[in-house]
Amino acid sequence: NAGVMQNPRHLVRRRGQEARLRCSPMKGHSHVYWYRQLPEEGLKFMVYLQKENIIDESGMPKERFSAEFPKEGPSILRIQQVVRGDSAAYFCASSAGTDYGYTFGSGTRLTVV
Amino acid sequence: AQTVTQSQPEMSVQEAETVTLSCTYDTSENNYYLFWYKQPPSRQMILVIRQEAYKQQNATENRFSVNFQKAAKSFSLKISDSQLGDTAMYFCAFMKPLNNNDMRFGAGTRLTVKP
16 A cells, blocks of 8 residues: 555746646545645645545635546646745645544645746 | 644753643534644654544553643643654644544644754
8 A cells, every 4th residue: 555645746836837736545545635834834724525526625725726536546736827825835635534534645845936 | 613722833852851742722522533743854744643532541652642631622742752753843633523524733843852
């Protein structure tokens, strides 16, 4: 079991470009969560998805950010027209929907230049 | 909304000694879960310990134990016999196991274990 796989590990984008972050949950996990971590801060909840459904997107900025978890393939967090303030580490976590906590990926560090 | 507060941005401890990290939370729920996660320089988030609110007994995992005070909404982490490898950011987290199961984190405490 490879755990939660996130790629890329590092991503550099110029202002105005699009960033696509991928997350493959652990085998058997159907719940995916995205968190953002700014430097020297804790993790901030962004969105919670199950297969083909967004369950809670209360932490997502209303513009430029979107997330999906298709029936086949990884979950994608998309940031359009990136700005410098989007520079952060983005973590994906998955769970089986039980209450044993999450398994986190290693994160994607996005740098906007 | 649930909030999690870690009032100690940084702490240090000598190797082999004991250190306690504080966490308080605010909720109107009666049933919930609390966690401590460790984030070493590798940035990987590692689950350290988990506590169910309905259990009065404090959770323990080897050198890690918690002091869970439900009435006071306090959930501190005690690390005994500190090791250099314990140097990391430690995050307290709250999870309400209802519709969305999402987990809310505190701002973290940076722990440094000194040789």
